[in-house]
Amino acid sequence: MRIVTSVAAMQRLALKWNQRRTPIGFVPTMGYLHAGHISLVGKARQSVGKRGVVVVSIYVNPTQFAPTEDFASYPRDLPRDEKLCRDAGVDVLFVPDDRQMYPARKSALFSTYVVEECLSRGMESASRPTHFRGVTTVVAKLFNIVRPDVAVFGAKDFQQAAVVKRMVRDLNLPVKVVVAPTVREADGLALSSRNKLLSASERAQAVALWQAIRQARQTVLASRKPIPASRLKCALKWLIETRPAARVDYIEFFNPETLQPVAEARRGAHMALAAWVGKTRLIDNARL
Amino acid sequence: MRIVTSVAAMQRLALKWNQRRTPIGFVPTMGYLHAGHISLVGKARQSVGKRGVVVVSIYVNPTQFAPTEDFASYPRDLPRDEKLCRDAGVDVLFVPDDRQMYPARKSALFSTYVVEECLSRGMESASRPTHFRGVTTVVAKLFNIVRPDVAVFGAKDFQQAAVVKRMVRDLNLPVKVVVAPTVREADGLALSSRNKLLSASERAQAVALWQAIRQARQTVLASRKPIPASRLKCALKWLIETRPAARVDYIEFFNPETLQPVAEARRGAHMALAAWVGKTRLIDNARL
16 A cells, blocks of 8 residues: 655546546545445445555545634544555555645635535534535545545535535536445444544443434334424434433434425435534434 | 537547547637637647647636626627637537536536635626636636646736636646737737627727736836836826726736735736726736
């Protein structure tokens, strides 16, 4: 496995692969890898085959964090990530630093952003208004540097995957976006690098997000009529907040194509939620 | 010369050229071509050589026009443009329509924009606040479709060229941007497709923009001290507006790297201006 830290070197390598028709599979991450990320690497390998190359990037992108958020405390462990990537058969680990990604000369600061104005409204962006602008900008940059044929994103970040797919379509990026299923702990908690930040007690309570999804599924399946979304939200909020460390940020039911909220929860609708467990904000989602 | 109207076909062609290491030179235009555009085609050919390909796009991009602007009356003449491109040795003329560039399904409208937030402030954007957002978005799309090694822009649109160069750097687009000098009529008027919209009397008065540039150069050269920009602006505005059909939109003196206005006009500073001549808005610029 080759480790590349320079944007120019990564792009040269990618352009060479493009010329040789070597398919490139790409998994952009913020590091602190877990089995969810490794499943994305597997999907990337599956897409490009043996003669293709799989690139994983690790970059905790500052522009997708608000000043009040956990950029500084976001977990990092590069040696561990290196080993996991090597074991997973990754060909190139791309690990740029901030000066590589956002070079700032005094006379020419970074000033170009990619913004998606439709799917990036509501849900995550209600609490994190500049988050998706940071995501689309860094993903566009990474796509231009790594020049992948296929890029794999996790379904845990459902809205992010939808926004990235829309960006790819709108800007005519020649990249196929694959969304791979969420990987869960035995009790159902969605794998996330942020789970590391939970205390033992918080970890036990964090399963509330998944339990809320299961409860919503059961309610919808058991009911002969669609359920008013507002009533179900209240019930699920109550369910989650019975755990002392848990506070709901949002619960939403929506059309999985348009991300438009629906007034009634029924089978086929999608549910997403965010909750604070102690000082850690977790998200999850699933189809009902 | 091949004419391509489909985005998918153009991108397939470009990806094939990338794989064959065929250099691609690209000249994005809004059509109604004149000798200025043809000089850009010459630069593109010079950059990619005989074994390279030169692509010209013709697309009057709606997203860079405000609803009040001249999108509908912008001059168009495809048969004439085709002949000019053929004679200039263009390999591919890419002529997408709006449905190709901004496909709008009911459930998934176009919603992603590229925005440059620094160089695109002031001057052109003061009168045309959403103009550069439209330019950067369509140029990013065209770059992703045509995948050029070199793209050539005209110096007449000085701020546009600066914004595009910044976008290319910030988003890591692997494209070399070349800016080619403004081509002028015998009397100094900068070539522009919009000159077609001028009446004979307006055409005679339109030379005022170039005369203001020459006057500014002479004033700066003749003076032992830098000239307060505000004083020079007043004098030039008066000079231009002595023509009955001419009204100044802005005159600006600025640092050509940062586009920051300077308080004093001196040699090496850059000057740009926009003026209405009748109902047509013209721009010009030059180094003093």
